[in-house]
Amino acid sequence: MPELRKDPILGRWIIIAKERSKRPTDFIIEDYPTKGGFCPLCPGNEKTTPDEVLVYGREPGMPPNSSSWQLRVVPNKYPALVIEGELDKQAEGLYDRMNGIGAHEVIIETPEHEEHFTYLPHEQMILTFRAYRDRIRDLARDDRFRYVMVFKNYGRAAGASLEHSHSQLIALPVLPRMVSSELDGSLSYYRYKDRCIFCDIIRQEIQQDIRLVCGNELFVTVTPFAPRTPFEMWILPRQHSSSYIEQDDRTMAALTDIFSESLRRLDACIPNVPYNFVLHTQPLRSQPLEHYHWHFEIVPKLTSIAGFEWGSGFYINPMPPEDACRYLREAL
């Protein structure tokens, strides 16, 4: 079973996922191994994945895991954390460990192997955002879990090991450090100002209009003031809300529109750039938070993490977000 370990100085958690490497020199973390031209995510190969936990668009009367569907969610065949078992926390002298209980799922965003997420038709792309919502809602009922991290790795350089368009989620028994830092930071601003810092950011970005990439009735996309990489983008709902899973279908439709537009602009600037995106939302079963604001962060893979970044937590970014914004605006 995988194991969670905490660095005793920084409080940073590590997942020791021994099962994912069979040999001492085999370190590539694969979602699924790709053998020759075989794709386990393609229709017809449903039996090569674990049983689906969610499906959209299956024809009536067809059995589970049969090959007619528009979107499927399946457990990861090589999970970083496993779903079975009770949480067991132990000390080892001054160290803390926990068994690796969690869920690790793959969202198969389209049946078409060749389709790019960026260019999915609206009616197909919206299913992905609905699937995130529906899966988090479902996993929230399991009180062993405190957070569901939803993310997409696009391109091999950004960590994707399969071509077929997919994203992932990992349900965690602890609150990740990055999430608690964000909650703490926004709470301390709220205590001082009595306002949500994200709402203030949106107001300032609309007023300044130098990092505002695009917008629609419900959302804005900005290049953040202190981006980690060139062309980093944040997609924020205009209206305050801390919880992604409370969003209705109208919001999902507007999110799909702005996501699609933002990714198309990025693709026009740097064709086929590898990227990661991550959903930021409140912890599971939390009350609505006045100080927190759900959003997506898109981080293109254009710079590398080296000694300086490891040691400092600083990032060196050669492109000011105002320049990136100008390129993105002019791209379409």
Added chain:
Amino acid sequence: MPELRKDPILGRWIIIAKERSKRPTDFIIEDYPTKGGFCPLCPGNEKTTPDEVLVYGREPGMPPNSSSWQLRVVPNKYPALVIEGELDKQAEGLYDRMNGIGAHEVIIETPEHEEHFTYLPHEQMILTFRAYRDRIRDLARDDRFRYVMVFKNYGRAAGASLEHSHSQLIALPVLPRMVSSELDGSLSYYRYKDRCIFCDIIRQEIQQDIRLVCGNELFVTVTPFAPRTPFEMWILPRQHSSSYIEQDDRTMAALTDIFSESLRRLDACIPNVPYNFVLHTQPLRSQPLEHYHWHFEIVPKLTSIAGFEWGSGFYINPMPPEDACRYLREAL
């Protein structure tokens, strides 16, 4: 001039180093461009680097920047931060920025282009560790700087853009988040236990003897309990001290021995693996700290940072440090 920007939510600093990218699609951060077979770090090419700020082993009577030397330190030709100017802090609405004052230097560890740091003779390698000490001591006199980050990127995948053996340092006008987290974490342990957490870790590792890779009279090398990557190693002085720059030549010699042995063991496990190492030491001009303990962290480049790591601050590591330690012990 480069600019420092702070993320208003996380307090994370970013260096916007526009000068390092000339064109919108040129994002590779180069220490120095390598053109054909030309190496700016090789003897004979001293005039292609900025003037040296430290040199060891120059023959008596030879002028600065001439071609007889054993180790040179020169300013980075494409610095992330620049040395000239006064610190200037400004607000932009709710955001904070600062002009990019700092120092960015390259430590050229040997005149021999083909030599690997790992296999440098003792008398050559020790110069690198002395140079770190001497440069930090010198930069500490500049009270615009609060920290000097010393690091090495080995191999292209770990961020090195030049083959010739070198490391780097960046003097910073702010305390990096990673450093202050480490200081905070060790201080809160100290307040609770009245002991240095690193001293406790060393005691526990020696007693458990399952993550202890090697040791000598003054140092131990361990695979840490919660490593970010396979074969991560920490080199720690047995005796408590928070400051690298207070170390004498006997300590430098013992450090050279254990560093060399640790890197050779790593190289025997995974030949020519790319890696980063970082010196962790107290902030400039700090009094000696009871709760902090200087050390080096070596992080091999064997896994990738993808969406999950960006979003969570968690790392997924397929190799338990006890296994890595066993491989490293048996390697030589």
